[in-house]
Amino acid sequence: MKLFKRHNNVLPGFGVTLGFTVFYLSVIVLIPLSALVFRTMGLTWGEFITTVTAPRVLASYKVTFGAALIAASINAVFGVLVAWVLVRYKFPGRRIVDALVDLPFALPTAVAGITLATIYSSNGWVGRYLEPLGIKVAFTPLGITLAMTFIGLPFVVRTVQPVIEEIEVELEEAAVCLGASRWQTLYRVIFPVLLPSILTGFALSFARGVGEYGSIIFIAGNMPMVSEITPLLIITKLEQFDYRGATAIACVMLLTSFLMLLVVNLLQKWSRRYAE
Amino acid sequence: MxxxxxxxxxxxxxxxxxxxxxxxxxxxxxxxxxxxxxxxAAVFSQAFEKGLVVYLEALKEPDTLSSIKLTLITAAVTVPLNLFFGVTAAWAIAKFTFPGKNLLITLIDLPFSVSPVISGLIYVLIFGLQGWIGPWLQDHDIRIVFAVPGIILATIFVTFPFVARELIPLMEAQGKEEEEAALVLGATGLQTFFRVTLPNIKWGIIYGVILCNARAMGEFGAVSVVSGHIRGMTNTVPLHVEILYNEYNYTAAFAVASLLAFLALITLMIKTFAEWKVRQQLENN
Structure with missing residues (x-):
């Protein structure tokens, strides 16, 4: 133990680097975020509750969280499928497909937004085939779900993929030797190992969807009570110089993000325990 | 058999x-x-719908050029700052043990979990007219929000974790034996960093920087809140795309958007290559 401590002190620069890290973190992130909390505390409890539970605000929660939930579920299913196919099967262009999965991270949200709105509008590439079927995507909550699916897509793939890569061959061989069918192996052996990472990916994708703004507003239609997402409502309040309203709603959103962050951390702890 | x-x-x-x-x-x-x-495919198809001449025409427009300039300035300030922070934070966190380390890592990741709209709003609450130091700033004729400094601040916030979160696990995996050897052999701290650590984390840095840059140039939500949307003054490229689109000037909107899509493709290419290099380096160790 003592040796370890002395060992630790050989490298220089601990004080300076940690000091700068904490300073920069405080100036850029912690103090500004605390401004939001303090400003909210300037409201009375009654004011706060009335603001954040106004009908228009409640409707925006419903649209935002509902769409994010559906989008994250779609991503959980297809994300696992994509990760599985990328790790286990060989097909031409696999590496390019693998790299392309991160496109929603790299493509600016405004570009994604105007593009999705154009493709799914009634005379767009996809929209024109959906319209005769009575399916309207652009300017409806369905469009919001679609945009959230797009931006959340990489999360599940990228959390599940490394876990599939690390599954030991022996695990599956043992299952087969013990008489399990392929389906039983997948369901009883592989799936429990993947579950924590699937849930982590789901939570990350959901959290991203809830906070997303740029890729959604172009396709959403932004009708109050119908297709207005909470982040947009914050901006609307701000543009009307209703700082109190904007701050209160933002505080609710911030608390939700903290809650999601906590969930993700717990899930990751759980998955690490599984690995050991 | x-x-x-x-x-x-x-x-x-x-x-x-x-x-x-x-x-x-x-x-x-x-x-x-x-x-x-x-x-x-749709981005490029829409951008070139009316031919190359119209495409180039849209890009040569003065407002477009000034938005490109502002985006480049923003990235040029943001990326080096966050790079410096990322390397310092990774050095402290990966090479030393101290209480509260996990909390610090969580806090560094925080900007990724905050909605972009909130990332912009917090600076309005501090520097805006109704904000904490807004009145003081106005008395001294300093503009931060609805001006370029606000755009840069919001961009720094949303790209804050990129370099640090890439370097921390990488430097943790590499341990500190090589640095210790260098120090024992008489190298100074800075020599050790530049000659031993830096070559080891080179590709990790490139990975972090390229993602940081892509987000800095493409950020929309946070920048939209603090920008003020003054044409030719406080419009970044993504904000300019929005304006053109809302004016039904679709070809121009997609022409400008195609620049950002190009950037995304180049980012993905460099990122994939850097990822492969990092993996290779870790396997060699």
């Missing part, structure tokens, strides 16, 4: 029947084509 039967067990244990495999690959590819390839 022995080997042969072993191989069959492994095969049977690890793969599905051929038709299932083909079906799964097909479904996955159709899903990705619909969600990724189609939008990408």
């Amino acid at each position: 022995q080997n042969n039967s072993n191989a069959t067990i492994t095969d049977r244990a690890q793969t599905e029947p051929a038709f299932v495999r083909r079906a799964l690959v097909t479904i996955a590819l159709i899903f990705l084509a619909l969600f990724l390839l189609l939008p990408l």
Whole structure:
């Protein structure tokens, strides 16, 4: 133990680097975020509750969280499928497909937004085939779900993929030797190992969807009570110089993000325990 | 024979029947084509719909050029600051043990979990007219929000974790034996960093910087809140795309958007290469 401590002190620069890290973190992130909390505390409890539970605000929660939930579920299913196919099967262009999965991270949200709105509008590439079927995507909550699916897509793939890569061959061989069918192996052996990472990916994708703004507003239609997402409502309040309203709603959103962050951390702890 | 039967067990244990495999690959590819390839193709198709001349014309417009300039300035300030922070934070966190380390890592990741709209709002609450130091700033004729400094601040916030979160696990995995050896042999701290640590984390840095840069140039939500949307003054490229689109000037909007899509493709290429290099380096260690 003592040796370890002395060992630790050989490298220089601990004080300076940690000091700068904490300073920069405080100036850029912690103090500004605390401004939001303090400003909210300037409201009375009654004011706060009335603001954040106004009908228009409640409707925006419903649209935002509902769409994010559906989008994250779609991503959980297809994300696992994509990760599985990328790790286990060989097909031409696999590496390019693998790299392309991160496109929603790299493509600016405004570009994604105007593009999705154009493709799914009634005379767009996809929209024109959906319209005769009575399916309207652009300017409806369905469009919001679609945009959230797009931006959340990489999360599940990228959390599940490394876990599939690390599954030991022996695990599956043992299952087969013990008489399990392929389906039983997948369901009883592989799936429990993947579950924590699937849930982590789901939570990350959901959290991203809830906070997303740029890729959604172009396709959403932004009708109050119908297709207005909470982040947009914050901006609307701000543009009307209703700082109190904007701050209160933002505080609710911030608390939700903290809650999601906590969930993700717990899930990751759980998955690490599984690995050991 | 022995080997042969072993191989069959492994095969049977690890793969599905051929038709299932083909079906799964097909479904996955159709899903990705619909969600990724189609939008990408649409950007370029819309941008070049009226031909190359109109495309170039749209890009040469003064407001477009000034938005490109502002985006480049923003990235030029943001990326070096966050790079410096990322390297310092990774040095402190990966090479030393101290209480509260996990909390610090969580706090560094925080900007990724905050909605972009909130990332902009917090600076309005501090520097805006109704904000904490807004009145003081106005008395001294300093503009931060609805001006370039606000755009830069918001961009720094949203790209804050990129370099640090890439370097921390990488430097943790590499340990500190090499640095210790250098110090024992008489190198100074800075020499050790530049000659020993830096070559080891080079590709990790490139990875972090390229993602940080992509987000800095493409950020929309946070910047939109603090910008003020003054044409030719406080419009970044993504904000300019929005304005053109809302004016029904679709070809120009997609022409400018195609620049950002190009950036995204180049980012993905460099990122994939850097990822491969990092993996290679870790395997060599």
